[in-house]
Amino acid sequence: MTxxxxxxxxxxxxxxxxxxxxxxxxxxxxxxxPCEDDDLCVTDDLDAAWRERMDAMHKGDREAQLTEFFGFDxxxxxxxxxxxxxxxxxxxxxxxxxxxxxxxxxxxxxALADVAGEQVLxxxxxxxxxxxxxxxxxxxxxxxxxxERCPSCEGExxxxxxxxxxxxxxxxxxxxxxxxxxxxxxxxxKVNRKExxxxxx
Ligand SMILES: [Zn+2]
Numbered sequence: 001m002t003x004x005x006x007x008x009x010x011x012x013x014x015x016x017x018x019x020x021x022x023x024x025x026x027x028x029x030x031x032x033x034p035c036e037d038d039d040l041c042v043t044d045d046l047d048a049a050w051r052e053r054m055d056a057m058h059k060g061d062r063e064a065q066l067t068e069f070f071g072f073d074x075x076x077x078x079x080x081x082x083x084x085x086x087x088x089x090x091x092x093x094x095x096x097x098x099x100x101x102x103x104x105x106x107x108x109x110x111a112l113a114d115v116a117g118e119q120v121l122x123x124x125x126x127x128x129x130x131x132x133x134x135x136x137x138x139x140x141x142x143x144x145x146x147x148e149r150c151p152s153c154e155g156e157x158x159x160x161x162x163x164x165x166x167x168x169x170x171x172x173x174x175x176x177x178x179x180x181x182x183x184x185x186x187x188x189x190k191v192n193r194k195e196x197x198x199x200x201x
Contacts, residue, residue: 030124031043046120050113050116068115070097106186109151152178
């Protein structure tokens with residue numbers, strides 16, 4: 001690990017190893033803190049900074065924002081990368097870079113939370129700029145689970161449990177939705193331990 005994370009007394013290196021422990025990193029850096037009911041909440045300072053970025057970027061050019069997020073605006077890149085965004089009927093957002101799938105988000109609101117989160121987390125996480133895209137993506141993705149209001153419309157959020165049927169088994173999914181615009185903010189597969197152990201065999 002060659003990131004510059006030793007400038008103060010936080011040593012993130014062990015937490016950044018694969019599989020990256022996003023929650024521990026956010027906690028260690030003071031991005032989230034314990035709050036009521038043994039839960040973790042985003043700190044007031046980060047919440048305010050993040051909200052301000054989301055509001056500022058909401059109506060902006062998402063293609064340009066994503067180009068920056070992926071680092072495709074880097075002048076040293078030898079190929080030009082064109083980003084295209086496709087939204088499915090269910091609201092999922094597929095981002096392609098030169099026609100190859102680069103990322104998928106649950107909604108535009110989810111993508112907005114991540115591009116804005118990426119821009120503010122540098123003030124909390126030492127050595128942020130030196131982390132890989134993969135590491136930064138995973139951390140902003142982890143941060144998204146703590147968003148308190150809808151990134152797009154500031155609506156209240158609700159948790160729902162869905163069962164997704166696939167060919168061979170049903171899969172339980174938790175999703176956080178906006179009550180107002182119905183955007184799917186984040187979804188998490190519920191994998192129980194038995195299934196995980198079975199998968200590991
Ligand atoms: Zn909303």
